Amino acid sequence: TNTPIGRDGKLAKPRQLHNTHWGLVCPAETPEGQACGLVKNLSLMCYVSVGSPSEPLIEFMINRGMEVVEEYEPLRYPHATKIFVNGTWVGVHQDPKHLVSQVLDTRRKSYLQYEVSLVREIRDQEFKIFSDAGRVMRPVFTVEQEDNLEAGIEKGHLVLTKELVNKLAKEQAEPPVNPDDKIGWEGLIKAGAVEYLDAEEEETSMICMTPEDLELYRLQKAGVALEDDLGDDPNRRLKTRTNPTTHMYTHCEIHPSMILGICGSIIPFPDH
Structure with missing residues (x-):
């Protein structure tokens, strides 16, 4: 990707990696000199959405109790959740939790395109759906919520x-x-084992680094006292301490090395 900023400027901010680039843009692969940080390369498992029509999605939600925006009376339902499809306000819903779980379920069962992203902003009382082209996405393992x-x-x-x-x-x-x-890979998507997230949906997800960390989290929730692994193995992975305030993981990384691009991933021992 090529950032449309003049190369002669000495600004550092546009050249730096942003937190939302995790897993989407390679942190190592960039040219030297003036284009440093302005020309970025995609990560290994990164995918760019091709877009799909939004009309069937709106029809599906109308059949699930969504009130179209033209018929909405703000005084009657002041706390209704607004529903946006590709940035356009299409309607409101009284029970957003139920609607979100239904739309998410249809995506996991592959009735809905896997590249459609669903973002529920609970604080702003909004449910945003994106099915347009050009969104950068990456796959992660899904964790069963019920x-x-x-x-x-x-x-x-x-x-x-x-x-x-x-x-x-x-x-x-x-x-x-x-x-x-x-x-194959398509079978994993159809089984709901793998899900594609874009940067916007990732903001509302809780992603665990490895399946091993997920197991430790479950043990911690069950009340098992966990001992710190202080072995002298120099090759052991550095782990972040489990956060006791974490409510629930929704996804798990496929592998931490997937943040790297093609050139970054062929370097031997990039984690040392």
């Missing part, structure tokens, strides 16, 4: 199960004859 009896996944566990991983491993060892039987 006990899923159907799939046999407990609350707080990854939706990616051992069964799915074994199927993928078997598939790599001996590819299926029929291409329709292939799971």
Whole structure:
């Protein structure tokens, strides 16, 4: 990506990485000299949305109790949540929690395009949906928010199960004859195990660094006293202390090294 700013300026601010660039822009790969920091490169798993029509989405929400903006009476429903689709105010809803969970469920079951992003701003009483082109997104593992009896996944566990991983491993060892039987990356998205987030939706998510950290968090919530790992292994990963105020993780990183771009990731031991 090329930032449209004059190269002759000596400003440092536009050249610096912003917190929202995590996982989307490589922190290492940038040219030297005047273009430093102004020319950025995408991270390994980064994806740019191609856009999808928003009309079916609006129709879906009208059928789920959304009141269109033309019929909205502010005095009757002063605390209704506003719903925006691609920046346009389309309507209001009385029960936003239920609506958000329904729209999220349709996305995880792949009835809705996986690149549609859903942002619920509870403080501002807004629910923003984006389905336009040109948004930078990245995949993360999803964490089950409620006990899923159907799939046999407990609350707080990854939706990616051992069964799915074994199927993928078997598939790599001996590819299926029929291409329709292939799971692959698309299969993980359809199963709801992987979800694409853009910078806006990431602001409303709680993302854990590794599945191991997710396990430690669950043990901490269960009241198990955790000992600090003070081993003398020089190759061990530096971990941030678990925050006791964390309410619930919604997603988990696929791998911390995915923040790097193509050139940054081929450097041996980039984490040392």
